[in-house]
Amino acid sequence: MSKLEKVIETRNLNSGYGKLQILFDINIELRKGELVTIIGPNGSGKSTLIKTIIGLVKPWEGDVIINDTYNVAGLKPFEIVDNGIPVNYVPQVANVFPTLTVLENLKLGALPRSDSTKEDIQNDLTKIYELFPRLEERLSQRAALLSGGERQMLALGRALMSRPEILILDEPTAALAPVLADEIFAKIIELRDMGISILLVEQRATRALKISDRGYVLVSGHLAFQGKASELIGNKKVGELYLGKRKSV
Numbered sequence: 200m201s202k203l204e205k206v207i208e209t210r211n212l213n214s215g216y217g218k219l220q221i222l223f224d225i226n227i228e229l230r231k232g233e234l235v236t237i238i239g240p241n242g243s244g245k246s247t248l249i250k251t252i253i254g255l256v257k258p259w260e261g262d263v264i265i266n267d268t269y270n271v272a273g274l275k276p277f278e279i280v281d282n283g284i285p286v287n288y289v290p291q292v293a294n295v296f297p298t299l300t301v302l303e304n305l306k307l308g309a310l311p312r313s314d315s316t317k318e319d320i321q322n323d324l325t326k327i328y329e330l331f332p333r334l335e336e337r338l339s340q341r342a343a344l345l346s347g348g349e350r351q352m353l354a355l356g357r358a359l360m361s362r363p364e365i366l367i368l369d370e371p372t373a374a375l376a377p378v379l380a381d382e383i384f385a386k387i388i389e390l391r392d393m394g395i396s397i398l399l400v401e402q403r404a405t406r407a408l409k410i411s412d413r414g415y416v417l418v419s420g421h422l423a424f425q426g427k428a429s430e431l432i433g434n435k436k437v438g439e440l441y442l443g444k445r446k447s448v
């Protein structure tokens with residue numbers, strides 16, 4: 200069997216804001232078809248890591264290699280899109296256009312695709328309605344009026360309209376009630392099963408690891424632990440410090 204392609208690989212990535220260094224020598228990888236989760240305390244640099252990968256934060260040092268080929272370190276997000284690199288990112292906040300309708304938001308998602316006909320777009324919309332039936336019921340409603348869960352579904356649907364091969368999700372279940380979070384996790388599994396490689400950042404660490412292949416624990420900008428998701432869940436130290444498990448004496 201051939202070795203799985205690395206769709207995202209960071210090599211000794213360092214970055215920060217102004218003079219403040221946030222990330223220190225980060226080496227992570229996402230292989231084709233994998234679902235990989237990054238967990239860690241608030242403020243540990245998870246969003247910064249994702250933003251550095253996607254070009255919203257400029258790396259100070261290091262590489263970001265996509266599909267074993269493109270080094271996108273230092274490129275702006277639009278340059279990544281213009282080069283046809285099939286990565287899509289759903290930010291932690293402000294991930295839909297609130298004053299636009301659900302349908303307008305979804306159609307905007309197709310913009311990075313230069314080659315699609317009206318028919319292609321209609322077909323993709325149909326697929327998204329199958330995945331998220333609630334969106335179809337609310338097509339003409341402004342995104343601002345959606346519930347939190349529906350908004351996250353719209354953000355995912357919009358990202359899918361670009362036909363991403365790689366999807367980066369920053370806390371898609373933040374601020375959602377547990378039952379809605381479970382619904383989003385179920386959708387993320389479906390997306391992975393569709394063949395999309397997914398890098399997920401989550402606060403709901405145990406729940407996220409349970410659906411993941413591998414995980415990384417980021418602490419104060421350093422990778423503190425990494426491994427198979429099942430091993431991280433079973434790791435006593437990770438459990439006590441980051442998964443809310445009680446210390447047994």
Ligand SMILES: Nc1ncnc2c1ncn2[C@@H]1O[C@H](COP(=O)(O)OP(=O)(O)O)[C@@H](O)[C@H]1O
Pocket residue numbers: 216221239240241242243244245246247248
């Ligand atoms: N735009 C910014 N300017 C300056 N500091 C920032 C900025 N964004 C985040 N930070 C700081 O970077 C650190 C990591 O933040 P972040 O990556 O958002 O962590 P996480 O996503 O793990 O909660 C925090 O100390 C935060 O205050």
Ligand SMILES: [Mg+2]
Pocket residue numbers: 245246247291369370
């Ligand atoms: Mg964050």
